[in-house]
Amino acid sequence: MKFTLSWLKDFLETNATLEEICAKLTVIGLEVEEVINRKEDLADFTVAIIIETKPHPNAEKLQICTVDSGEGMLQIVCGAPNARAGIKVVLAKIDTIIPINSMKIKPVAIRGVDSQGMLCSETELKIGDKEAGIIELPLDAKVGDLFIKYMGLDDPVIEISITPNRGDCLGVYGIARDLAATNIGKLKTLHEPIIKGEFACPIAVKIEDKDAILRFTGRYFKNVKNTQSPDWLKYRLINTGNSSISTLVDITNYISITFGRPLHVYDADKLPKNELVAKRAKKGEKFLALDDKTYTCKEGEVLITSNDEIHGFGGIIGGKLSAVTSETKNVFLESALFDPIEITNTGRAHQIDTSARYRFERNVDPLFVDKGQIIASSMIIDLCGGQVSESVDVGNNDFKNSKIIFPLSLVKTLGGVTLKKEKIIEILLSLGFEVKDLGENLDLTVPSWRNSDIIIKEDIVEEVIRINGYDQVDLAPLPNISPFACRILTYRQLAKTRVRRSLAKNGYFELLTWSFMNQKLAKYFGPVNEDLVLANPISSELDYMRPSIIPNLLTALKKNKARSFNSAALFEIGPVFDKVIANNDRIVVSGIKYGEDVAKNIHTRPRKVDIFDVKADIFDFINECGFNPANLRIDSKEVPVWAHPSKSSSIKIGNVLIGFMGEVHPKVLSGFDISDQVYAFEVDIDLLPEAKSKKGKKPLPTYSDFQVIERDFAFLVDSDVPSSQIVQSAYAADKKLIKNVTIFDLYKGDKIDKEKKSIAISVKIEPSDRTLTDKEIEEISQNIINNVNKNCGGVLRN
């Protein structure tokens, strides 16, 4: 919403400065977005007249102008096609700064001819968008005068953003009323002209569908002249970003901006019949609107028609067929009241954004239908001449203001401000409420222009404290919570933090990628679930709720590879989607690693990363979450679709599948156009078993001071026996004394049977209460050998 300071002061009597007014607007909820004060920028520009022009000897498109600045004659080289003798122009003298580029004018020679200044265009002064040609001021402009006196440029423009509830402030008058309530000034009494119709309105107005339009009023004007608007009106409109079209159209726009009251003017001679009918559209009817577009109506849309020809989408846009022009003589002025929901639906369906739609959607004042029509009529008579008819008026006229019983105590108990009753009443009166003092309560009548916004007693609290100032609300300390439990995060929330920081510690970069992805790439991660396709994606590459984070990580890998990151580890913690309805997102952690383990260095030879690097990282964060990773089950029978079938596995706790790890399938990598080997994992954080807090307690230590014995064994087993089975069998030989079993060698090759592998383990035996005898040690060793033999078919190698 843009308006000028003088426009505001038409209705607000105030001594406040522009800055004070703007600061006040912002705090009462009418946030100032921009103030354009051209007084300063354009202070140095003056009015001049071109005395004569002659062609430039060295340039075809340039002219040499002799210009009278009022202080003497100047020679100025100008390239504007409209530069000619006799016109009044805007002069930038030497040392003047041009707004568009902040350049200072200096005396220069242009193609060998001296130039002592510049004649300016609208764009150069940032006051309009007319690029071609210099500004031509009215012929009565005084040479030597300050330019800002013309075109209304000494009037600062204020732009405020209006929240959707404040339809009443989509008019300058409403803004003035809000400001006046803060005591920054006084609201001037609105002068209401009296219009006496000179004849009966020849246009019959009808409402065919009662719900389509609430009220329909208007007047007929005979013999009007529709030319250019007077300067004050023209420049107010232009300087606030509207265009000046013709007096009649400008008047309707002026009433709309001043009072938030949309109007429409029909060229009465172009209506096929002396009638205007509000009715519902039939499906498929065509309507040529003022914006030169033809719309195909949907069933039931609200139309204004004449002899079944469509002349408007009610309250949104008028029709081209009855548009007013400079030849227009007889017009009909419409002031009507439409249902905001109808307006929204039609406006949305056809994507028509007009100032009328904008205002009707935000509820116009239902009691201003007549006033707006009368003020506009008076302006038409003043500016366009002619004769006015009596008013026609159909529809519902029995608006009732809503009532609220307001307990005064609420200002303190909800608003947090202690205010005297008198002050509260004063604020409400100045906002237009009718107030009856009932003692503890106020009996309030809500002003018609706030009818849709102010409904409950809490709304009144906002009105009072907003006008009084939010800065007047005193800070009140938050109540204590007792008993205060110190654990703010649940186990699962904490697990996310632990996993995140564990991975970052191990060299992973945390990414945040979209929750959606390309449906075409998603197929590598399982069948596409049609329910999880977006109906209105932002782009076709982000049209599907991701079933896994790994694809997004692969995309990120590719991007970073292009930025010369030849090795990296990436992870993300976030939601993945496999169904539509859930009480919470399925939160997973996914990571990938590619390239070499370290950068080229003097100490070690870099090696390719592998799945065991990734496995270590997984174990580390599982451990951080309070679960012993030794108890995870690595099950290579169940592998994910995205992974290499024989170099991947599922990760389970008991029978619960918590995730996968593995080398990414070459087919997937080629789908992402990646040539590296990539190792990946994805673990459901929510499926980690909740480690119950032990409140810091640890079991007593079990280590002893007796000598620890280490024994090494090498077993020959079938190739497909999982190594973990050998380790478990060794452990099982003596659960009390065996503290650790480590695999330290794996051999497959010529020296042994092709179908076999050799696995060497080191077993740590730690007695708790005495040193073991050789015989006892020998017994444990034999148990280990027997166990491995029995469970895994392993044979001790010699």
Next chain:
Amino acid sequence: MDLSELTSKKNSVLAQILASNYLPEIEEIRVNFLGKNGVITSYLKQLATVSSSEKAQAGAELNSIKNEVSAALDNKKRFLDQVEIDKKLAFDKLDLTLPARNIPEGKIHPISQVIDEVIAIFGSLGFFVAEGPSIENDFNNFTALNIPLSHPARQMHDTFYLKDGKSPEKMLLRTHTSTVQIRNMQANKPPFRFVSPGRVYRCDWDMTHTPMFHQIEAVLIDKNIHMGHLKSCITEFLKIFFEIDDVPIRFRASYFPFTEPSAEVDIGCAWQGKELIIGKEEKWLEILGCGMVHPNVLRSVGVDPDIYQGFALGMGIERIAMLKYGIGDLRNFFDSDLRWLSHYGFSPFDIPSLIGGLTR
């Protein structure tokens, strides 16, 4: 027994020891003088021939000479050993200017870090963390929050919808974390005191909008909560978050369908060249929206607004992260650029806490 010759031999040996700088030479002197067939031994053999009256004195003198030479030899040997060690160490010289071994360095994303910071602050104020899903129904995202179908506020949200054919109503991606307010209040009994961080989605993508971003919302509902509590909660939060005791804060009236009264909050800041300095009262920057929870919202979750009332506040994580850490471009958050993450990311050991300052 005449020991004068021995004394002069001793003096010459001591001189030899003093002069020698060679360990084998010292050993040779030891053998020659103190060894089995050495000078001292030969005198000891003679001792048997002397009279018993002289024996004691001669023995003592002999012993003294032996000790004196032995000590001199030991000293010299120790000295030469040390010289030898020093020489060997000097020879083993290691170039410590060679680079250290690589320790892999990962980074925490600034958004995760800021969420942790905000939780740390609200946690200290007694707010618990509540979460909810990305995919929501219309009721939780709009209707329950006092945004009816025709409400113009719905136009402020560019909502993503799912194609989903099975659900009875059209499912959407939540446009704000206020949905968690509804879920949490429906599932529990008042009083409520929680924060809800999370991903939100809006169909908008340009310089200052991304189709996904993060919000955090704080809700406090109890029996006597008013605007004064809201103001102090926000003031406290902003002070701690920006780590500025007197950060200028401005509350101004605004509108949200789910709060009444409503406010927006600005903080004071100033531009110094290309850098934005928070805490100067020169220019106001909007930082969050808030208000007293609308009675209709409380009713929609089965809470009696005549008994309970309270506030809600919400803010964009990206926005406060950009302001605090001077991050210029919103789009970088989701760009997965390791150069950017190396620069703006956080160490895993930067765990936000209120006792040592929120950040380094």
